[in-house]
Amino acid sequence: MRVGPLKLKIQLICGDEIAMGPGKADVLEAIDREGSISAAGRALGMSYRRTWLLVDEMNRCFSEKVVETHQGGRHDRGAELTEPGRAVLAAYRALEKQAGRIARSPENSQLAAALRDQPLPAKSDV
Amino acid sequence: MRVGPLKLKIQLICGDEIAMGPGKADVLEAIDREGSISAAGRALGMSYRRTWLLVDEMNRCFSEKVVETHQGGRHDRGAELTEPGRAVLAAYRALEKQAGRIARSPENSQLAAALRDQPLPAKSDV
Numbered sequence: 001m002r003v004g005p006l007k008l009k010i011q012l013i014c015g016d017e018i019a020m021g022p023g024k025a026d027v028l029e030a031i032d033r034e035g036s037i038s039a040a041g042r043a044l045g046m047s048y049r050r051t052w053l054l055v056d057e058m059n060r061c062f063s064e065k066v067v068e069t070h071q072g073g074r075h076d077r078g079a080e081l082t083e084p085g086r087a088v089l090a091a092y093r094a095l096e097k098q099a100g101r102i103a104r105s106p107e108n109s110q111l112a113a114a115l116r117d118q119p120l121p122a123k124s125d126v
Numbered sequence: 127m128r129v130g131p132l133k134l135k136i137q138l139i140c141g142d143e144i145a146m147g148p149g150k151a152d153v154l155e156a157i158d159r160e161g162s163i164s165a166a167g168r169a170l171g172m173s174y175r176r177t178w179l180l181v182d183e184m185n186r187c188f189s190e191k192v193v194e195t196h197q198g199g200r201h202d203r204g205a206e207l208t209e210p211g212r213a214v215l216a217a218y219r220a221l222e223k224q225a226g227r228i229a230r231s232p233e234n235s236q237l238a239a240a241l242r243d244q245p246l247p248a249k250s251d252v
Contacts, residue, residue: 005145008225009135012237015244019131020237060246088240091233098228099134105224107217111138111146114214118141120186 001096003103005112010095012061019061020092027054028081028089031067037079055079062088127222129229131238136221138187145187146218153180154207154215157193163205181205188214 001008001022011021018024030040041051059065066085070078081089102108127134127148137147144150156166167177185191192211196204207215228234 002139005139006221007135007137007139009133009137010228011133011135012241013128013131013133014241017245019241019245056248057245060248061242062240063242064240084240088237091237094233095132095228095231095237098231098233099225102136102221102224105221107220107224111214111217111221114188114190114210115138115140115145116187116189119143119145119183122182122186 001100003100005115006103006108008096008099008102010092010099012092014061017057017061019058020088024054024058025089025092025096027051028058028066028085031055031079032081032086032089035078035080037067037069040079058085058088127226129226131241132229132234134222134225134228136218136225138218140187143183143187145184146214150180150184151215151218151222153177154184154192154211157181157205158207158212158215161204161206163193163195166205184211184214 009022012019026044027040027046030043031037034040034043037051037055038048041048044051055067055069059067062084064084065082066088067079068082070080135148138145152170153166153172156169157163160166160169163177163181164174167174170177181193181195185193188210190210191208192214193205194208196206
């Protein structure tokens with residue numbers, strides 16, 4: 001998430017994989033809204049394969065599946081968040097909101113004030 | 127920074143560049159400790175060129191230089207944090223500390239409890 005010059009990224013790690021992060025949270029929201037993995041991918045400008053891989057990674061990292069896909073058909077067969085999936089998404093967004101509070105800290109104001117509007121050009125660009 | 131399964135990354139953006147982030151904060155600390163860009167790079171396992179580029183990016187993004195290099199000689203001529211550089215580093219570490227508090231939030235405990243110790247194997251690995 002971005003608040004002025006401040007960029008915050010929260011990830012949950014499981015072994016060598018990323019169980020949850022900004023992209024995966026967006027995928028969960030899109031599936032909830034669109035009703036299938038393929039439609040969620042289209043809405044986010046991602047390939048079906050990439051979207052499916054993110055869903056699979058989440059489902060393998062959490063004790064309970066976060067996305068349930070319906071059987072039958074192929075890409076458009078439909079998918080929905082499970083109750084645990086809904087809880088994971090809500091908790092992740094709550095963490096982001098908490099992290100966003102540091103945007104209102106004096107240290108962040110101090111850093112933002114010390115920044116130029118644009119960086120000076122690199123020597124090689126001159 | 128990493129707290130259990132939680133991974134937090136804070137960056138300060140200036141135009142298209144990253145003015146400050148975890149790697150750059152480590153570079154500032156290493157320069158303060160080692161007294162030169164080359165020694166800081168060695169301590170962090172980074173090339174002189176890479177370390178210099180990170181320093182240059184910071185110096186171009188902040189209104190006042192964060193690192194001052196001494197004239198004469200070549201790579202080992204010495205470098206030190208300026209007072210503004212020291213303030214930037216301290217403020218960034220303070221932001222990280224504030225962000226780290228979300229590790230103690232109930233939502234983080236809830237997410238951590240929902241994770242497996244290790245992800246299930248991907249289908250292609252089975």
